[in-house]
Amino acid sequence: MTSSSSDLPIYAERRARLASQLGKDGIAIVPTAPERQRNRDSDFLFRHDSYFYYLTGFTEPNAWLVLAGDGRSTLFCAPKDLEREIWDGYRLGPEAAPAALGVHEAFSVAELDAKLPKLLENRSTVWYPFATHKGLETRVDGWLQAVRARVRYGALCPEEQHDLCGPLDEMRLVKDAHEQDIMRRAAQISARAHVRAMQLSARMLREGKEVREYHLDAELLHEFRLGGSQYPAYGSIVAAGANACVLHYRADAAPVRSGELVLIDAGCELDGYASDITRTFPANGSFTGPQRALYDLVLASQDASAAATKAGNRFNDPHDAAVRVLSQGMLDLGLLDANKVGSVDDVIEQRAYFQFYMHRTGHWLGMDVHDCGSYVEPTQVGEVSERKDPLSNEIIKNRPSRILQPGMVLTLEPGIYVRPGDGVPERFHDIGIRIEDDAIVTDTGCELISRGVPVKADEIEALMRD
Numbered sequence: 001m002t003s004s005s006s007d008l009p010i011y012a013e014r015r016a017r018l019a020s021q022l023g024k025d026g027i028a029i030v031p032t033a034p035e036r037q038r039n040r041d042s043d044f045l046f047r048h049d050s051y052f053y054y055l056t057g058f059t060e061p062n063a064w065l066v067l068a069g070d071g072r073s074t075l076f077c078a079p080k081d082l083e084r085e086i087w088d089g090y091r092l093g094p095e096a097a098p099a100a101l102g103v104h105e106a107f108s109v110a111e112l113d114a115k116l117p118k119l120l121e122n123r124s125t126v127w128y129p130f131a132t133h134k135g136l137e138t139r140v141d142g143w144l145q146a147v148r149a150r151v152r153y154g155a156l157c158p159e160e161q162h163d164l165c166g167p168l169d170e171m172r173l174v175k176d177a178h179e180q181d182i183m184r185r186a187a188q189i190s191a192r193a194h195v196r197a198m199q200l201s202a203r204m205l206r207e208g209k210e211v212r213e214y215h216l217d218a219e220l221l222h223e224f225r226l227g228g229s230q231y232p233a234y235g236s237i238v239a240a241g242a243n244a245c246v247l248h249y250r251a252d253a254a255p256v257r258s259g260e261l262v263l264i265d266a267g268c269e270l271d272g273y274a275s276d277i278t279r280t281f282p283a284n285g286s287f288t289g290p291q292r293a294l295y296d297l298v299l300a301s302q303d304a305s306a307a308a309t310k311a312g313n314r315f316n317d318p319h320d321a322a323v324r325v326l327s328q329g330m331l332d333l334g335l336l337d338a339n340k341v342g343s344v345d346d347v348i349e350q351r352a353y354f355q356f357y358m359h360r361t362g363h364w365l366g367m368d369v370h371d372c373g374s375y376v377e378p379t380q381v382g383e384v385s386e387r388k389d390p391l392s393n394e395i396i397k398n399r400p401s402r403i404l405q406p407g408m409v410l411t412l413e414p415g416i417y418v419r420p421g422d423g424v425p426e427r428f429h430d431i432g433i434r435i436e437d438d439a440i441v442t443d444t445g446c447e448l449i450s451r452g453v454p455v456k457a458d459e460i461e462a463l464m465r466d
């Protein structure tokens with residue numbers, strides 16, 4: 001799925017924008033991901049490195065981009081090799097790469113060690129992504145040593161090394177129109193997959209069939225691939241009944257029982273971009289009273305988080321809004337005892353809600369499901385305050401959270417997870433609910449791009465009746 005030629009200007013513009021941040025005598029080295037062995041001679045399905053893809057649109061393994069501060073781009077890629085191509089498939093090859101990818105020049109990856117010292121010579125600064133590729137620092141050291149071996153002939157060796165993740169993360173954090181379009185389409189495919197899984201669950205139970213978590217997972221995978229997605233963006237969670245209270249549960253083989261809820265957290269990756277949707281629904285299509293009470297509470301908290309998502313607000317605002325609604329609801333429904341924990345402000349201050357809501361309300365979404373980008377406002381990194389965490393007594397250093405800008409994409413995913421415990425009303429035991437949508441920040445609010453799957457309890461029930 002190497003990008004089409006009409007996308008070439010997008011990658012060229014990104015390279016130019018990055019080059020302008022490297023300094024005139026700077027140079028950047030960006031490898032794609034390594035191939036990884038699964039067992040013996042089988043590899044895991046290859047997935048390109050997100051930074052590399054962002055700058056090239058190229059999905060083959062065994063490739064490197066070198067970008068100089070003057071904008072000159074050099075690609076290293078697997079050479080044409082008929083025998084290997086018979087076994088492993090088509091390779092673009094360095095001869096075709098400049099025209100296909102818009103880079104200035106391309107060489108076989110076999111020439112990387114010979115060419116890199118030459119490219120680094122007489123540069124002041126080398127940029128590469130820190131702590132992302134095992135062994136990359138060692139490779140850079142080797143190339144720099146080769147440059148040093150030539151200094152007595154008058155060559156200069158770069159004296160500075162910088163983390164390329166910094167500028168690239170900032171660029172990737174704000175999605176351009178091309179990226180937003182792919183993310184909308186990814187979310188639409190994932191939404192259809194959720195609809196399909198919900199409907200299969202109700203239909204099989206109506207027909208008296210045994211339903212397992214993997215039956216619903218199969219529906220997700222089917223719809224992802226039917227929509228043209230390459231693979232799931234992360235390991236799908238299909239959690240029946242009490243399994244929903246395990247935050248990182250994976251789709252497994254547990255029975256899906258009538259009367260229980262199913263939590264599905266699954267999203268496809270389309271052309272390098274993730275979607276990330278969670279829906280929680282009654283296996284047989286009808287919520288019980290206690291399930292519905294908790295469901296409506298989580299949905300109200302998500303509504304509050306969506307209302308707090310707009311340009312100019314901070315990344316933490318949707319979380320704080322969701323926590324307030326959830327905390328009040330926990331008091332109203334008797335999950336928390338006001339005689340013990342006090343008012344809603346006390347619940348928030350003391351983090352008493354944490355017993356039932358122990359994760360944050362969202363994260364950046366993009367090429368990676370937990371996408372890159374600083375959660376701290378870059379203009380305010382020096383403004384540090386301290387607070388003592390009421391649960392751990394740890395001193396936490398806070399910095400002002402990121403100011404949202406149009407084009408940033410984040411998830412809104414509040415939840416409630418009720419494990420049996422002292423004083424926890426039995427009617428809520430083992431209910432786990434999360435509702436997750438994907439939001440593009442706009443000037444005036446946010447666009448929820450994953451609402452192709454209904455979210456209101458009545459609409460879910462109607463969908464599951466059909």
Ligand code: GLY
Pocket residue numbers: 234265266276363369413436
């Ligand atoms: N599916 C991963 C997450 O929701 O963060």
Ligand code: MN
Pocket residue numbers: 276363411413436
């Ligand atoms: Mn998520």
Ligand code: MN
Pocket residue numbers: 265266276277278436
């Ligand atoms: Mn998720």
